[in-house]
Amino acid sequence: xxxxxxxxxxxxxxxxxxxxxxxxxxxxxxxxxxxxxxxxxxxxxxxxxxxxxxxxxxxxxxxxxxxxxxxxxxxxxxxxxxxxxxxxxxxxxxxxxxxxxxxxxxxxxxxxxxxxxxxxxxxxxxxxxxxxxxxxxxxxxxxxxxxxxxxxxxxxxxxxxxxxxxxxxxxxxxxxxxxxxxxxxxxxxxxxxxxxxxxxxxxxxxxxxxxxxxxxxxxxxxxxxxxxxxxxxxxxxxxxxxxxxxxxxxxxxxxxxxxxxxxx
Numbered sequence: 001x002x003x004x005x006x007x008x009x010x011x012x013x014x015x016x017x018x019x020x021x022x023x024x025x026x027x028x029x030x031x032x033x034x035x036x037x038x039x040x041x042x043x044x045x046x047x048x049x050x051x052x053x054x055x056x057x058x059x060x061x062x063x064x065x066x067x068x069x070x071x072x073x074x075x076x077x078x079x080x081x082x083x084x085x086x087x088x089x090x091x092x093x094x095x096x097x098x099x100x101x102x103x104x105x106x107x108x109x110x111x112x113x114x115x116x117x118x119x120x121x122x123x124x125x126x127x128x129x130x131x132x133x134x135x136x137x138x139x140x141x142x143x144x145x146x147x148x149x150x151x152x153x154x155x156x157x158x159x160x161x162x163x164x165x166x167x168x169x170x171x172x173x174x175x176x177x178x179x180x181x182x183x184x185x186x187x188x189x190x191x192x193x194x195x196x197x198x199x200x201x202x203x204x205x206x207x208x209x210x211x212x213x214x215x216x217x218x219x220x221x222x223x224x225x226x227x228x229x230x231x232x233x234x235x236x237x238x239x240x241x242x243x244x245x246x247x248x249x250x251x252x253x254x255x256x257x258x259x260x261x262x263x264x
């Protein structure tokens with residue numbers, strides 16, 4: 001029965017908070033405090049995009065390696081809480097900077113995804129190297145597709161051709177375009193017949209961009225399971241994979257999807 005539980009149910013904690021500008025140590029401390037306050041067992045903890053720095057275009061002084069302090073901290077948290085933890089951070093590799101989604105399992109294993117769609121409006125494409133591969137992470141019998149912020153606007157890239165179960169977006173999505181965030185997350189859930197988790201930040205950054213959160217968890221029909229609205233905190237919910245699969249089987253929408261190839 002224990003194996004069945006892990007296969008069909010996943011307890012997820014999403015953390016929505018302000019980010020301390022370009023201060024990895026302070027951000028790790030504040031996230032650790034919130035994580036340590038979680039008293040129930042969760043399978044997965046989701047943090048925002050660039051959770052250790054905020055959405056900065058100055059990676060030279062802030063980038064870390066995969067052996068750096070933030071990834072090591074994620075591994076320690078995952079081990080201590082016996083929960084996977086994920087979010088994006090700035091990574092330097094082969095003299096290139098990446099906005100990298102890092103997914104750490106309790107046993108220390110790491111999966112990564114480099115942001116495909118770089119936010120040209122802010123000049124992200126001038127500072128960071130574009131990712132080239134869509135990634136599917138397997139964890140506790142679930143297939144998880146990680147995406148980062150601006151990826152949300154490009155549905156072809158996230159199209160559910162792998163029969164993934166959970167689509168995760170981590171973001172620094174500003175207030176002026178928050179209506180698009182709300183609408184597109186719901187669209188991604190409906191069109192892909194998948195759970196969708198969207199985790200955004202709140203607060204004001206050094207560039208005076210305001211963020212109002214709206215982190216959310218949606219089911220395969222686009223129904224809200226939990227909403228953070230504009231609140232600071234940890235929000236926990238349970239995902240029922242069996243129910244989702246039954247809905248897919250009943251409606252069969254994914255069976256009629258188009259076939260295509262993406263040129264990287």
